[in-house]
Amino acid sequence: MELPVQLQSSNGSRPAGCGLALAQEYWPLCDTWGIVVQAAAGAGFVSCVVLMLVLLLRLACESRRRSSAVAALLVFLLATAGIFALPYSFIIALSPQTCPVRVFAFGVLFSVAFGALLARGLALLGVALARGWREVGVTAALALVQVIVATEWLLVVLVQDKRMCQFSQSEFAMLQIYVMVLLVAALMTALRFLRHACVTYSYSYTGRTHRQNKLRAALLVLTLLLSACVWLVWITLLTYGNRAMGRSPLWDEPLICVALTANGWVLLLGHGFTQVRFMCKRSARTKDPPLDFTGWTSPRTQPAAPPALKTGTDNVGFQEDVDGRRGKDVASPGIFMREISAEKDYSIPRPTTTNINEPYDEYYGHRV
Template sequence: MERANGSRPAGCGVALALDFWPLCDTWGIVVQAVAGAGLVICVVLMLALLLWSACASRRRNSVLAALMLFLMATAGIFALPYSFLIALSPQTCPVRVFAFGVLFSVAFGALLARGLSLLGVSLARGWREVCVTAALALVQVIIATEWLLVVLVQDKRTCQFSQPEFAMLQIYVMVLLATALVTALGFLRYTCVTYSYRDSGQVHRQNKVQASLLVLTLLLSVCVWLVWITLLTYGNRAMGRSPLWDDPVISVALTANGWVLLLGHGFTQVRFMCKHNARTKDPPLDFTGWTSSRTPPAAPPDLKTGTDNEGFQTDTDARRGNDVAWSGIFMRELSAEKDYSIPRPTTTNINEPYDEYYGHRV
C-alpha cells in the first residue's frame, strides 16, 4: 500500500517490496506493537490456564475450556492485523475473508454462550457452553467457505471485492454481537432486580460485576464495529481517503476490539476463576474445645467427680463405644452444719386455722 504522495516510508529498505511498506510505516509499527503485546498476553494466559488446569476441580473444567476457546479467538484477532498491513494478494485474501468473520464469531459466540450460562439456560450449562460456541462459529465457517468458493472460484475473480461486500459478509457476526448484547443486558437486569437466598452476598455481587463487565465489553465492541463499518463503506470515500485508509481502519479496529475483549472478558474471567478456586480451598474445620480427652482432668483436693445423669451416660457409652469423651462434673461434699433445705410457707394459726374465719369453734 503506497502513501498518498507515493514516497517510501523512512524505515523501509530499498529492496523491500511495495506491498510490505506499511510494515515499516509509523502507523504500521504502532499497530504491530500494540497487537503483538495483546497476542503475547493471550498466549501467556493460555499457558497459565493450562498449568492451572491440573489443580482445577472437575466441575470447573468446562468453564476453563470455554475460556481457552475465547482466548484462542482473541489471540487470532490480534494476529489478524498483519494480513491487513500487507497489501491484498491471493495469499492474504483467504485469510482476510475467512479468518476475520470466523475469529469474531468464536469470540462473540463465546460471550453469548457465557451470558446464557449465567442466566441459567440449560442449553449452555457445563460442557454444552463449549458446544454452543463451536456451533455458532460453525455457521460463519460455512458462510465464509461458500463465499470464497462461489465468488472467488466460480466467478474467477482474483480476490477482488468491494468494501461493502466485505461488510455484508460479516452480517452473521453482527447478529451474534447484537444477540450477545441483549443476553448480557438481560442478565444484568436479572442480577439487579432479583436476589436469591440460595446465594451468598458475595456470589450475588460477583454476578453483578460479571454482568456489568459483559455488557461493557459488548457495548465497546458494538462501538468499534459501527466505526470501522461506517468508515469502510462511506466515511473514507466521503473524505477522499479510500482506498488508502481502508486497510489501516480495519487493522486499528481489529487491535482495538482485541484489547476490549481481552481486558473486558479474558482478564476478568481468569480472575473470577482464581477467586473461586481460592474460596473452595477452605481450611479444615477446627474442633478444638468442642471435644475433650477421654481421661478426666485432675480434680481439686476438696472436690469429687460425678455425672449429671449416670444412667444416660452409661447408655450413651454402650451405644457409642469406649472412645466417647468424658462428660463428668465436679461435686463438693455438703457441710452438715449448714441448712440446705428449701424454705416453705407456713400459717400463723397452726392448731385452729378456721376459728377466725367462722367466728366460733366448730
C-alpha cells in the same frame, strides 16, 4: 478491495525505515501507523498466550465440573489471539496469499469470540443448553455457521466467478452480517443477565456470589457495548465515511487494522483478564484450610454426662411476699427442675367439639 493494491505510506513514498530491497507491498510495515498497530497487536497476542498457558496449567488441576469453564475461556482466548494476529494480513497489501485470510479468518475469529460470549451469557442465566461442556459445543456450533458462509462466499465469488479478490467494501461488510447478529444476541443476553443479577437479591450466605454475578454481568455488558461501538464505527467509515472524505482506499486497510486491534483489547481486558482473575480467586478460596473446631465439641469417645438437676421456685413474686411476712429464717424448699426432652410431646390437649361445621346449631335451635 481490488487486486493488485499497492498500499504505500500516507504520502505515497517509501517510509524511512524500509530498505531498498523490500517489496512495495510490505512498505506499510515500516510506516508509523503500521509500527503502532504491530506493537499493540503484538502485546495483545503475547498477553493471550500467557493467559492460555495459565489456563492450561489450571486445567490440569481443576475438577471435571470446573474444567468446562476453563476450556470455554481457553477457546475465547484462542479466538482473541487470532484477532490480534489478523492485522498483519491487512497491513500487508492485498495479494492472492492474504486475500483468503482476510475473507475467511476475519468473520470466523469474531464469530468464535462473540459466540463464546453468547454461550457464557446463556450459561450464567442457567440455560441447560449451555451448561458444562455444552458451553464449548454451543460456541463451536455458532462459529460453524460463519465457517460455512465464508467458505461458500470464497468459493462461489472468488473462484467460480474468477474475480480473484475483486470485491467492494460493502460486500466485505455484508459478509459479516452473521457476526453482527451474534454480537447483538450476546449483548441482549448479557443485558438480561444484568437485569436478573440486579433485581434478584439473596439474604442467605451467598451474598459474595451475588455481588460477583453483578460484576460479571456489568463487565460482559460493557465488553459487548464497546465491541458494538467499534463495529459501528469501522463499518460506517469503510462503507461511506472514507469515500466521502476522499480517503478511500488509502485509509481502508489502516482502519480495519485499528478496529481489529481495538476490539481485541476490548475483549481481552473486558472478559479475558477478568475471567482468569475470577477463576484464580475462586480456586484460592476453595484451597483454604479447614476450620479447626478443637475445644468447641467434645470427643465422641467420652460418655455424655447426665444432666444436672436445677432448682427453682414456683412463683418468685409470691415467694418473696411470703418470706417478707414470716421472716427470713424460714427457708422455702426449692423445686427440682429437669431439662425437657425434645423427643417427647409436652403439648397441652385442647377441647374439641364433634360438630365442627356449625357448633351452635343445637343451641340456637332451642327456644328460651
